[in-house]
Amino acid sequence: MYIRKNERNRVGIMQHDADVCDGISVLLMENDRDMCEQIEAALRASGYDVHAFRDADDGLKAAKAKYFPICILDLNTGGLNVLKSLKQMHPEMHVIVISSSCSTTKYDVINALNYGAFMYLENFNCEEIVVNVKKAASFYRMKKEKEEIAERYRSLVESMDAYVYLIDRDMRCVFANRKMLSIPGMKNNIIGMKFYEFFNTYSAEEMERNLRHVFKTGNALSYVTSSDEYGRWFLRTLSPVKDSEGNVIAVTVISRNITAFKEVEKELRRKNEELEWFSYTVSHDLRSPLVTIEGFVSLLRKDLERGDLARVYADLDIIEGGVRKLSAFLDDLLTLSRIGRVANPHEYVNFGEIVEDVLKLLDAKIKERGVDVIVADEFPVVHVDRVRIEEMLQNIIENSIKYMGEQKNPRIEIGYTDDEHEYVFFVRDNGIGIPADQVDKVFQMFYRLERRTEGTGAGLTIAKKIIEVHKGRIWIESEGEGKGCTVLFTLPKYDQNNEKKS
Template identity: 40%
Template sequence: MVISPEGEITDVNRATEVVTGYPRDKLIGTHFSEYFTDPRKARQAYLQVLREGHVRDYPLEIRHRDGKVTPVFYNASVYHDAKGDIAGVFAAARDITRRRDAEQELRKNEKRLKALLAEVAAKNEELDSFVYRVSHDLKSPIVTIDGFVGALREDFGDVLSEGGEKYLKYISDAARKMELLINDLLALSRIGRVTRKKTEFPFARLVKDALKALQPQIKARGIVVNIQEDLPVIYGERMRLARAVDNLLTNAIKYIGKENPSPRIDVGVEEQDGQKVFFVRDNGIGIEKRDFDKIFQVFHRLPSAKKQVGEGTGVGLTIVKRIIEHHGGKIWLISEPGKGSTFYFTLKNKEA
């Protein structure tokens, strides 16, 4: 389309006829702004062209004579006569219907996704709350069972047969295992639902405190533990991060292997892509790659490892993952059967 300095159409191409629904002879001599849904906005764009010399991708809508509206990007520039004065404007409109439809569909999908995420978050919160209530309610009968086992031993221990004592031990061990499981489930349900104060503290302190509590198992297995020097200060909820470190070290001890001639655990930090990455490494039985994601799932335990490591709650690594993610980090591992495992994790830095 060619437009005079006054805004009248002086020439058009076939595309202009198609998009407006008017033939060339009906368009020439009319004001160009008449063919837009917002004539005032169209005139503002034209004034901008005259003032600045051009306009790029100015959003407008062309109205067809039958009422159909076509969204376009309006591009225009001035041209001059022999004296250097503005003789008129060359204008072109690019149909952006597909782009607009795609953007609208994207916005709809984003809205649906947000709604689904909100629904999932609500369901997760509801599930966490349910787990918390059930776990809390189960603690009372477990304490009662354990109490009666103690009373039976105290009052009737001298008349209990060897078989009777054996059965009491089964009951006591089962109650203790159930208590550990309930405590783990309670801890899992609280992460993200109950937020504690975040502080700065030495990562090395967490590691040493955890190792101190695990000394009996470490000595019993003859494990050599190496802690990297100059470990950094970290920021987060101290008790929860202590739980994560303790669970990772407990897992390393558990999967070190009963027949390992030189069991070893290394704890440290390294730089990866400019980020501090913490690790707990063992030279234990290792894990198949297909099980890398599964081991972070609740109650998942490797069938091949049960004979070597015994029973557990199956919640420990799930808790670790939830704690790390709660702190804005991520956790992953590298492992190979018979060659040990290295668990890596990151933590979000303290905001300045």
């Protein structure tokens, strides 16, 4: 017997270790009654949850029913076959093999270790057993903590709204989250592949250069790239993964699609440009009629003093014209401010009815200029704010009439094409056209191709805002001066449930 009786006196000393083991379950298989009781008592004193069995079959049944991180197995209790069975059931189990028999040979030790024993103890005492169980418990806890950390990391990575993957020094992918694997066309077996085998060739060169930089310097790197054939923008962060000696062994890539942010940024930039143009135009166009009014008020006073009634009436006509111009300008400003804020209920209406109503309103101007208006035979039903869309179409057609120039046979054509998810309408004329360098400017607030043309120049700006409120697009195509132009705009299709088709 290798357990001394005075070992029982040491049990109390081990009480302080109770909080260290955290109640880890230990399977004890020892056929000797006294030895089994003493080992069990020592382990329980240290806070372990001990399940002791003197029969090998009973111990194996317990191991099958419940997982034990640690097992203490006396070779006299079933021998190496029990060890093999335990490791087959639970390969991760830490089995401490003990032997109290003098007949144990070095081959028994070698075989036990080959079969996966965590440790082999001979000529042991209870204190030694507790110390080695602590070692096994430490390994178990460290492994469990690593697994928990890995699971938390995996959960975090999988929950991120980003493409996350890990590239090793051989430029091979060793991990990819579900979002990465869900990319249309992405191969599910990218693990182990060189990154440029599945990476977009459009930006592979840039990516490889940045990866090598992180491997070389050990510093994280972030950059924004638009290297995508679909016009998307990505923010990529490359972070080094280092071993215990500080060597970079892999790079974690986190790639976020920031196309929406870039579009917002682009829209804000455009709005700022519009605001600058607006400030300039308002200050100029408001000042112009005010200067006119101010000047002719002064002349009016002098003409009144002279009693020159003819000049007085002429002065009043000019002042009245300035007031009308100022009033029209302010009306357009008010209209622009109300679009999107003040709206009429949307309704289903055949676009042909809208065309018909607008042409009736403009009948006098059309006849006065002698414009031949060609209208498509049929139009689709749209879901719109009818009042605003009629206002928009009226502005576009009035613009076409206004800029016919010296055209002897003025013509306006109104029609549409059916796209997959939207209708594309057009108003085509054979007027003076638009110079290529001014096509993008015509929708600017109060922009006019010719300053002498009547009106404030807000017509197309108003039309653009109305279309944008309806989730559509508007643009102009022109082959140049003297070749007419086409205004195109889109309206989304809606199904019978009033849901936008996508």
